Amino acid sequence: MTITGLTPSARPITIPVREILPWAILGGLLLMLAIYFVGAEQGATSIFRGMYVHEFVHDGRHLLGFPCH
Numbered sequence: 001m002t003i004t005g006l007t008p009s010a011r012p013i014t015i016p017v018r019e020i021l022p023w024a025i026l027g028g029l030l031l032m033l034a035i036y037f038v039g040a041e042q043g044a045t046s047i048f049r050g051m052y053v054h055e056f057v058h059d060g061r062h063l064l065g066f067p068c069h
């Protein structure tokens with residue numbers, strides 16, 4: 001018994017690694033920058049003076065399990 005009309009007709013798109021690699025690297029760098037600001041932007045490793053960045057990402061620190069206070 002065959003059911004006609006229910007077979008998928010769309011085929012998945014293949015993306016070559018050469019085209020996606022620069023975007024993957026950019027995304028990785030942006031994620032590493034975000035992790036820095038969430039996890040290490042305070043005290044001796046801070047770039048910006050004051051606690052503004054720390055307070056801005058404070059909930060993210062606790063969500064990701066970074067020690068805080």
Ligand SMILES: [Zn+2]
Binds near residue numbers: 058061062068069
């Ligand atoms: Zn905290």
